Amino acid sequence: MNASTVIFYVLGSLVLIFGAMTVFSQKIFRAAVYLLFSLISVAGLYLLWDMDFIAALQIIIYVGGIVVLIIFSIFLTQRSGEKLPPPIKKRLVWSGILTISGLGLTSWIVYNYLFSASTLPGVEPTVHNIGEQMLSYSKYGYVFPFEVINILLLAALVGSIVIAMKKKEIKPTDETTHITK
Amino acid sequence: MKSLFNYIKEVVYAFVSLAKGLLLTLRYFVTIRKVNITEEYPNNRTTTISVKERFYGEVVLPHDENNEHKCTACTLCQIACPNNSIQIISKQIETEDGKKKRVLDKWVYHLDSCTFCYQCIDACPQDAIEMKNSFELSVYDRTKLIYQLNRPGSKLKEKPTVKEQQS
Amino acid sequence: MISMIEFTDITAWIHSLLLSVMTPTWTYIVELALSGVTALVVLLVCVIIMVYMERKVAGFMQLRWGPNRVGPYGIFQVIADVIKLLLKESFSPNRADKVMFNIAPALALCVSLMALAPISWAPGLTMWDTNIGILFITAISSMGVIGILMAGWSSNNKYSLIGAMRSGAQIVSYELSAGLSIVTAVALAGTLSTNGIIQSQADGWWILKGQIPAIIAFLIYVIASTAECNRAPFDLAEAESELTAGYHTEYAGMQFGIFYLNEYINMAIVSIIASTLFLGGWMPFHLPFDYPVVHVFNHIMDFIPTWMWFFGKMFLIIFFMMWFRWTFPRLRIDQLLKLEWKYLLPISIVNLLFAAVIIVLHWHL
Incomplete structure (x- = not known):
């Protein structure tokens, strides 16, 4: 058992512990912060496997983006500082059964799948390689998902503008303006 | 086109007016020995202290x-x-x-x-x-x-x- | 060339010394700890200088002397303040979320110290020489808002909460234009590693070689990073006239001190990054022309040691930020968001396109 194995188990257990705390915490803000710690531990796992680029992206997207957004939306909800009501017993049982069966299914599939070691040479995450990979349309290129995400983000942008747009106010008649003056 | 021109003009004007303020404070910073208005009171009570004539003591x-x-x-x-x-x-x-x-x-x-x-x-x-x-x-x-x-x-x-x- | 002691010689000497007394594994661990402690000490010394400098700059720009009572020219004022902060009680309010309240300052400090890892201090002196250095720093600085949000939330105080929300909105939006101006510099240099970026400026800094886009990107980066550090004129998060002290209203003693320290560490890191990207980090000032006079000039510049260049540029940009702080009045929240979304972001996108054209056509020197 060498140091990297120890670090792996420490980080893995942190991911699991903070994940569980996210689910079981009754204070919603604390749950968000535990989620944050869990995601940071995942980034730590990536760093352990020498995937610096993926780790940095994990932090930018999940920690800096998504969790901050979640915390913001928690701030905007009402009475978010209070404890959540305890869950209903019946629902607890059902959700427990469903979760355990889901876990069983996933682990069964993972156990039966034959993971073959990749024969492709690793790609150095230099700016040049990242750019090529992102815009290439050969076998391992990402131009198609890149464009799909572009369209998705554009749709989200337009949608949010439509939601946020103010309706034109009806101009008050001359009499009312006179009165308000 | 005109709105784009106005936009650029606005940005340039903003930089000019910010630069004016920055230059003023920089002048103060550089010439602090001349423009300083602090009376270092207990130290200068025998030398350079000055109180206005109209002060009611x-x-x-x-x-x-x-x-x-x-x-x-x-x-x-x-x-x-x-x-x-x-x-x-x-x-x-x-x-x-x-x-x-x-x-x-x-x-x-x-x-x-x-x-x-x-x-x-x-x-x-x-x-x-x-x-x-x-x-x-x-x-x-x-x-x-x-x-x-x-x-x-x-x-x-x-x-x-x-x-x-x-x- | 004068035979100077380089930092690489010192690190190599320490390495061989440690190897002679212990096993390689222990050497590795001790070196990790040693480099961390050294970086921290250097940074703390910088912070002490910065706090003193801030007060002096503030004083001089407001026609007064600044601290001048404790020690000659008031140089021990900061030490007196630190002793005061250490002796004060760290107090948490009654209805605060105590755990979060106490974790928040430590988390904020950890996050800003993590950004130190990929910084290139001198030739061959980098704690973690990774080829995604700048990306890592961007990632870490996007985490900086978490500590502030936690502090503001857990204080259970309306001022803290409003301050934290403002600061969050501000950091999240100014991250974009800061990121885009970093991308401009990265596109010019063609690498993400801090060492690589500095090496690419061996024949001239990017602010000179990169034409107009580099200058615009530098200006935008300085503005956006001032906003990211929550410093005036963007200090709405702690606007003392409306929010008492913003997210750290309820903090006292050294917990407040950590937030204060954090602000200055962020400033130092931001200015190190700006100098790495645009002013060549530890690289001496070189001109990118091929004349004998220029060669002589470049050679003379090499005599100034690299650490002097590094800290000189760092403190120059810090001086800019202090200069802004003591000149400009505070923005309103709508003006702040307008500045980012209607001015800085469009300008930096257009600037990035412009830079891309220049790079493709090889117009940069």
């Missing part, structure tokens, strides 16, 4: 070189004083030609209750008293704040008679 009764003052002990200042900081004690004396005359004995000034309102100086018909711009007035005991303003042995400055004025 304490009431004084000026004496000239012959140890003479202008107070006639009319007590108008005492009446004008809103909080009884002034006490004029006068005495009767007999002049050379046998007339009885009331002159100043003690001009007592209670600095501890003075609010520096300037009303005594406004009230004085002889311009005998003045406000001085001194400010280091604190002492350890309140009783030390009662001053007698006329010096010992001082007397009223005789007004020049009409004859003398003509000559």
Whole structure:
């Protein structure tokens, strides 16, 4: 058992512990912060496997983006500082059964799948390689998902503008303006 | 197109106006030895300290070189004083030609209750008293704040008679 | 060339010394700890200088002397303040979320110290020489808002909460234009590693070689990073006239001190990054022309040691940020968001396109 194995188990257990705390915490803000710690531990796992680029992206997207957004939306909800009501017993049982069966299914599939070691040479995450990979349309290129995400983000942008747009106010008649003056 | 031009103009103007402010503070920063306005008070009290003439520090009764003052002990200042900081004690004396005359004995000034309102100086018909711009007035005991303003042995400055004025 | 002691010689000497007394594994661990402690000490010394400098700059720009009572020219004022902060009680309010309240300052400090790892201090002196250095720093600085949000939330105080929300909105939006101007510099240099970026400026800094786009990107980066550090004129998060002290209203003693320290560490890191990207980090000032006079000039510049260049540029940009702080009045929240979304972001996108054209056509020197 060498140091990297120890670090792996420490980080893995942190991911699991903070994940569980996210689910079981009754204070919603604390749950968000535990989620944050869990995601940071995942980034730590990536760093352990020498995937610096993926780790940095994990932090930018999940920690800096998504969790901050979640915390913001928690701030905007009402009475978010209070404890959540305890869950209903019946629902607890059902959700427990469903979760355990889901876990069983996933682990069964993972156990039966034959993971073959990749024969492709690793790609150095230099700016040049990242750019090529992102815009290439050969076998391992990402131009198609890149464009799909572009369209998705554009749709989200337009949608949010439509939601946020103010309706034109009806101009008050001359009499009312006179009165308000 | 015009809106784009306006946009660029706005940005350029913003930078120009920000640069104006930045240059002003930079000038202050560089020439701090000249423009500095801090009085390093306890260090410069014997050298460069300057307090404006109009500062109301304490009431004084000026004496000239012959140890003479202008107070006639009319007590108008005492009446004008809103909080009884002034006490004029006068005495009767007999002049050379046998007339009885009331002159100043003690001009007592209670600095501890003075609010520096300037009303005594406004009230004085002889311009005998003045406000001085001194400010280091604190002492350890309140009783030390009662001053007698006329010096010992001082007397009223005789007004020049009409004859003398003509000559 | 004068034979100077380089930092690489010192590190190599320490390495061989440690190897002679312990096993390679222990050497590795001790070196990790040693480099961390050294970076921290250097940074703390910088912070002490910065706090003193801030007060002096503030004083001079407001026509007064600044601290001048404790020690000659007031140089021990900061030490007196630190002792005061250490002796004060760290107090948490009654209805606060105590755990979060106490974790928040530590988390904020950890996050800003993590950004130190990929910084290139001198030739060959980098704690973690990774080829995604700048990306890692961007990632870490996007985490900086978490500590502030936690502090503001857990204080259970309306001022803290409003301050934290403002600061969050501000950091999240200014991250974009800061990121885009970093991308401009990265596109010019063609690498993400801090060492690589500095090496690419061996024949001239990017602010000179990169034409107009580099200058615009530098200006935008300085503005956006001032906003990211929550410093005036963008200090709405702690606007003392409306929010008492913003997210750290309830903090006292050294917990407040950590937030204060954090602000200055962020400033130092931001200015190190700006100098790495645009002013060549530890690289001496070189001109990108091929004349004998220029060669002589470049050679003379090499005589100034690299650490002097590094800290000189760092403190120059820090001085800019202090200069802004003591000149400009605070923005309103709508003006702040307008500045970012209507001015900085469009300008930096157009600037990036412009830079791309220049790079493709090889117009940069």
